[in-house]
Amino acid sequence: MEQAPPDPEKQLKPATLEPLGRPDPGLEAVAGEEAERAREEGSEADTMTDNNFGLKKIEISVSEAEKRTGRNAMNMQETYTAYLIETRSVEHADGQSVLTDSLWRRYSEFELLRNYLLVYYPHIVVPPLPEKRAEFVWHKLSADNMDPDFVERRRIGLENFLLRVASHPILCRDKIFYLFLTQEGNWKETVNETGFQLKADSRLKALNATFRVKNPDKRFTELKHYSDELQSVISHLLRVRARVADRLYGVYKVHGNYGRVFSEWSAIEKEMGDGLQSAGHHMDVYASSIDDILEDEEHYADQLKEYLFYAEALRAVCRKHELMQYDLEMAAQDLASKKQQCEELATGTVRTFSLKGMTTKLFGQETPEQREARIKVLEEQINEGEQQLKSKNLEGREFVKNAWTDIERFKEQKNRDLKEALISYAVMQISMCKKGIQVWTNAKECFSKM
């Protein structure tokens, strides 16, 4: 249907979006310019309108997190965290940004938004949300959702999610997304009014399709395989990383004991006393340096986690394809069988088994008029079927084309982001080594002066 896919080079632009490595808020997204070049959406056009994002640069930030208490659906008191979302528009002229909207949302509302996007943009690899519960924790990290460090990391994750959506050429134009950022009250009702939950494919249907589909596009089969591998390897990596972090923490912290004992020992030493005491101090510094080091590593882990969750998003697109393909195959099969039935009725030969055929045999032939009526019905159905098949085919091909474009876009983004994450990991290691050299050099000096 629509024009050529966007220029891949320009697609790189949304990388003004920094991956999760940077903890500070207020990261920018250049949404509008890409939207101009974006491809139009297909059948679900009614949920998408040209919105304000079309032409302006916007900045989105999740700037604060606050504990709240309220009553939930079952009228029970609950504690939850609310996040402040601030949207600023940047005027082209002077580059100044002005706050245009600011509202509070909780995690469940983000989930609602994402579920909506999943239904209405099944061909898009929808950015994932940060994890609901802390996983892959090493022992010192709290797995508690209310823990301030977890909340902080989640705040960054949610901001990242919004930035990803805002910089996606298609998703950024979605009205519900726009309202999410601008309309505090009533947004939930608005989303639910779209009836997206009804449009969602049932899990059972999808599972069934996955098993039964005969000819899915090979690329999607490969993609599914890839996403499984991605998920498995990143999970494994995160698990081992958490264990390594745990051990490293142990090594550093035990050295802190030296500090205490050296200090006590120095009390009975005359010449050695000073050296011991100051060396002990450096041991304390060494022991406490691990906290910052591991906190930085946590951000790296979050970057990897995002792609762990992206694997699921990839699979969702594959599932949709399988569902559509299966649907198509079923429709084709149905059409073929109807055609055959029709032919048999017309020629009088029974090649296929049918209940009608059996009963006819058992209870006597039907009248020619009856047969004519049946042929007519079948011919109508065949006609309809052929139309449907045609449109399903078209739909299917359209889906594959659009999906594949987004997948290519995703792949480029993934390669960029992961490479950057790995490099930032190297940078972290370098910093850790430098700190280590410094502390031990100082300690060595104290020891040699004893």
Next chain:
Amino acid sequence: MEGEHPASQARSSDLRPGGGAPFAGSSGSSTLLQADVLDLEEDEDDLEVFSKDASLMDMNSFSPMMPTSPLSMINQIKFEDETDLKDLFITVDAPESHVTTIETFITYRIITKTSRGEFDSSEFEVRRRYQDFLWLKGKLEEVHPTLIIPPLPEKFIVKGMVDRFNDDFIETRRKALHKFLNRIADHPTLTFNEDFKIFLTAQAWEFMEMNNFIEIFSQKINLIDKISQRIYKEERDYFDEMKEYGPIHILWSASEEDLVDTLRGVASCIDKCCKATEKRMSGLSEVLLPVVHEYVLYSEMLMGVMKRRDQIQAELDSKVEALTYKKGDPDLLTEEIGKLEDKVECANNALKADWERWKLNMQNDIKSAFTDMAEENIHYYEQCLATWESFLTSQTDLHLEEDSEDKL
């Protein structure tokens, strides 16, 4: 010299001006004392604080005569206006010069007479030098940080070219030290301090410091041994986890065409750091652990040595006691005591000499062990740093290459 001497002797050149002068309660002697003080120069007043104080002293603290027997102490009490029962009497007298190869110093004799049950005996005679008084003061301040500990005379007079061995100086100091101890004895809390008791009674004073050192050293070296072993264990556990970490990146690179170089690079760095960790571990077990462990054993050894020395001393003490209480043949005992005194002196000198040698060695060994450990750690981090830095350079170079390719 025992007993009292008139205050006029305070100015004699005799190295032993004698104790008792402060006890002369008559105003005559105190006026004389005051006269001495007034002779000193104006700016030396602040240095000789106690001399002035002597004239202002509370006469009630010091009885007119030093009691010579426990019984007389009770008599003494009856004459006092004091309602408190005084059961601890201390004098500081008989300063003596000691010359050793290293230094020369003065000791003062301290006689303690007491009727208190906690004391093993009713009379004690010990010799202490100025720095022992400093030790006592330090201990009291440590245990009772907010009590008002009596002041000590100052360590050394800088002004006025008065040398440490001047009679006046010694006498003044002696009086001040006497005052110091008695003030403590009169203090309701400090008088029952354990270190005070040790100060007044301990015979093997020089070894008391040594004992204290050995006790604490033993504690600390054992802790350090435990800590060092624990570090080794933690490093081993870390190494074990790291071994698994690198290969995952290789596994990952199999499904990522565009990230192969980067992933392999990271894997290789991790593996190299892993090897460096192994080296660090073995370094630790070579340079630090054996040394620390050896000194753990040494500390046990030292405690044994102290025990044996104490035993030799105890042998002598029991013979002396036997002689005092007339148990056994006095002549035989005296002969045995003579031999044992020699034995004790030998043992003590041997220990003192060896102690200094041992301490010096210990310092050197500990110093080099820890310095080496620090060096191992520095080396480890330097290796890891080099690995990651070269990876980073290769990545950024690659990046530049890619960029220039795109532009073509």
